[in-house]
Amino acid sequence: MLKLPKVRAVFDRKKKSSTITTGMVEIEITFNRTQRKTLSSGVELYSNQWEDGVVVRHAESKKLNKQITELIKKYESIARSILQEGEEVTYQTFSAALEKKSGKYGTDFIDFCYDVMDRRGLRASTLRAHKCTLETLRESQIIRTFDDLTPENIKKFDTWLKKQDPDREQPTIYNYHKRLKPYINEAVSLGIIEESPYLRFKAERGKHKPKEALNEEELAAVRSLELSDESLSKARDLFVFCCYTGLAHADMDAFDFSRDVVTVHGCNYIDKQRVKTGTKYYTPILPPAMTVLEKYHYHLPRFSQQAYNRLLKCIGVLVGTKKNLSSHIARYTFATTVLLAHEVPIESVSKMMGHTRIQITQVYAKILNSSVEKQAERLANIL
Numbered sequence: 364m365l366k367l368p369k370v371r372a373v374f375d376r377k378k379k380s381s382t383i384t385t386g387m388v389e390i391e392i393t394f395n396r397t398q399r400k401t402l403s404s405g406v407e408l409y410s411n412q413w414e415d416g417v418v419v420r421h422a423e424s425k426k427l428n429k430q431i432t433e434l435i436k437k438y439e440s441i442a443r444s445i446l447q448e449g450e451e452v453t454y455q456t457f458s459a460a461l462e463k464k465s466g467k468y469g470t471d472f473i474d475f476c477y478d479v480m481d482r483r484g485l486r487a488s489t490l491r492a493h494k495c496t497l498e499t500l501r502e503s504q505i506i507r508t509f510d511d512l513t514p515e516n517i518k519k520f521d522t523w524l525k526k527q528d529p530d531r532e533q534p535t536i537y538n539y540h541k542r543l544k545p546y547i548n549e550a551v552s553l554g555i556i557e558e559s560p561y562l563r564f565k566a567e568r569g570k571h572k573p574k575e576a577l578n579e580e581e582l583a584a585v586r587s588l589e590l591s592d593e594s595l596s597k598a599r600d601l602f603v604f605c606c607y608t609g610l611a612h613a614d615m616d617a618f619d620f621s622r623d624v625v626t627v628h629g630c631n632y633i634d635k636q637r638v639k640t641g642t643k644y645y646t647p648i649l650p651p652a653m654t655v656l657e658k659y660h661y662h663l664p665r666f667s668q669q670a671y672n673r674l675l676k677c678i679g680v681l682v683g684t685k686k687n688l689s690s691h692i693a694r695y696t697f698a699t700t701v702l703l704a705h706e707v708p709i710e711s712v713s714k715m716m717g718h719t720r721i722q723i724t725q726v727y728a729k730i731l732n733s734s735v736e737k738q739a740e741r742l743a744n745i746l
Contacts, residue, residue, distance in 0.1 A: 368452050369393040370438050372404065372416060372431050380410040382622070383636065383643075388413070390434050392442075398454040402438070404431050405477050405497070411622065422616040422638050426502060470508040473501050475555075476546040488719055491641050496542040499524070509556050512547060514563035521566060528668070530691045533569025540566040571726075575686050576695040579704075582606060584682045586651065595681075597664040598674035600655045604663065605693035607652035607701060609716050612668045612690035613638040620661040624648065637717040644717030649701070698724070 373391045380386025385407040393399045406427050412420050418427045441460050442452045450456050476497050485493060500506055503523045505516050517540075524536045540561070550556045577585065586603055590596040605615055614637055623635045631648040648656070656663070666674065668690065675688035686692060694716070702712045713724040 365446050365449075365451055367439065367442050367446065368457070370435050370442070372435065373401070374408065374413040375410070376401065380408065382409055382411055385409055385641075388418075388431060390431070390438060392438055392457065394453050394457070400454055400457065402434075403477060403481075404434055405473070405494070406431060407494075420617065420619060422613040430501065470510070472506060472509050472512065472546075472550070473497055475509075475550065479546055479549050488640070492538075493542050495639065496539050499539065500543070503527070509550060512550070512556055512560050514560045517560045517564045521564075529672070530687075530689050532571055533567055534571055537566050537568050575692055576699040577606070577684070577686065577692065579700055581682070581684050581686070582696060582700060584684075585678065585688075588678065588682055590678075590681075594666075595674055595678060598666060598671055599678050600658065601663060601666070601671065602675055602678070602688065602690075602693050604652045604655040605690060606696045607649040608633060608646055609644075609694050609697035610646075611637065611639065611694055612671060615663065615690075616665060618663060620656060640717065640719055642717045642719050644715060646715035 370390065370392050372388055374380070374388050375386030376389055376391075377386070386409075388404045388406040388408060389401045390404055391399060391401050406418070408418060408421065412418060418424045418431070421427060438457075438461075442457060445452045445456050445460055480490070480493055480497075500520065503520055505520045505523060506512060521536065521540070524531060524539060544559070544561055547556070547559050547561065551559055585599060585606075588599060590599060601615060604610070605612075608615075610618065610633070614635075617638055618633070623633050624631050625634045626632075631653065632645055633648060634643075634645050636643050672689050675690075679686065679688040682688075698712055698716055702715065703709070709721065709724055713721045716724060718724050
């Protein structure tokens with residue numbers, strides 16, 4: 364009797380993961396006792412982010428679980444189509460059906476990109492950036508198949524990038540397009556599509572806006588603001604926590620006090636890797652941040668980034684600042700007002716922020732007039 368193969372998600376088949384090293388989630392298709400096929404899901408996790416077959420303790424758990432489920436359904440559908448044709452589902456018939464779906468690579472453009480990426484031998488930092496681009500493209504749901512690669516859809520993706528995160532600057536958006544182009548060009552060279560949609564769409568390079576941070580008076584006003592609305596109060600507390608730790612929204616969302624904090628000489632430090640870049644960071648939990656943790660019994664409230672930024676916008680109006688409060692401005696405030704303005708060495712700031720290059724940290728230093736004034740006063744007293 365013909366039967367369907369077992370399709371399931373497996374984590375860390377190669378036993379590489381730990382709390383600081385990621386392992387891959389793969390889709391395993393078992394045909395019989397001797398035949399099985401494993402396919403990448405594009406999802407990488409730390410050892411404590413996978414339990415009972417699902418993603419846990421991850422800033423994007425819901426999205427990643429959906430991604431894995433959709434892949435399982437896709438492969439089950441292919442297996443069912445083979446059975447409907449009266450054939451046995453074997454390694455050979457399944458592989459042939461998978462390739463037949465649309466030439467060698469199937470219809471899925473993102474699957475194709477991952478296949479090309481695996482063969483390119485990219486550096487770890489570049490690989491992370493490319494994966495971020497592909498998963499952002501997947502999240503947009505605008506381009507899924509090769510047929511979706513049109514100038515109109517590229518423009519829709521460009522618009523979506525701007526609306527999905529209002530703090531996303533034009534140079535960052537330009538880099539998303541820049542990373543997509545090589546994969547599209549590869550599809551053209553293989554004859555999968557006729558021409559690149561970028562021939563009729565040009566992404567603007569743009570310039571970074573000057574980075575804003577709250578000064579000490581503005582930060583104090585946010586901290587002392589009386590709020591009767593519970594959601595606004597929680598959002599304000601999270602903002603203060605980020606202003607005194609430098610955590611990005613994704614890192615704050617994934618924060619676990621019992622797992623991520625170490626105590627050295629009586630001081631608590633967050634010691635982990637950034638969700639976005641995988642870069643290790645090591646930052647103290649300063650007293651105002653510890654007060655927030657104690658208030659919530661060491662379990663921070665959670666909001667989606669969009670909801671969080673909407674609440675912060677309301678708080679900004681109540682405080683009376685024209686600066687657009689966001690998770691980004693909290694991070695800038697930590698680097699400048701909390702650290703650099705108090706003469707913390709830039710090398711230490713870079714480590715606390717989890718920057719991949721010290722040049723990134725130097726951008727923060729450029730916006731501090733107070734640091735110039737302090738050095739001028741020091742020189743005036745010497746000369």
